[in-house]
Amino acid sequence: MLRYNHLLEALSELYWVDFVEWAGGKEQLYDAVLLFNASREKAVEVASSGLRCVAFIGGQTVPV
Numbered sequence: 001m002l003r004y005n006h007l008l009e010a011l012s013e014l015y016w017v018d019f020v021e022w023a024g025g026k027e028q029l030y031d032a033v034l035l036f037n038a039s040r041e042k043a044v045e046v047a048s049s050g051l052r053c054v055a056f057i058g059g060q061t062v063p064v
Helices: 002-014 040-048
Strands: 032-038 052-057
Touching: 032 040, 040 052
Parallel strands: 032 052
Antiparallel strands: none
16 A cells, blocks of 8 residues: 555545555445555455445456
8 A cells, every 4th residue: 555655545546435454354434445565356255345435456457
């Protein structure tokens, strides 16, 4: 999360939201999850838990 601290701090200034580091589990404590450099499998796992999830899939980019 340290890499994205400036982005998350700026978003916290614009919106009524707090960002905290998520280590997994205790889904009932969170409203949503942002995943950076995640695997597709991890994104599906988190979304399948019922949490709202926005995932930025990591790895090599492929031209379209």
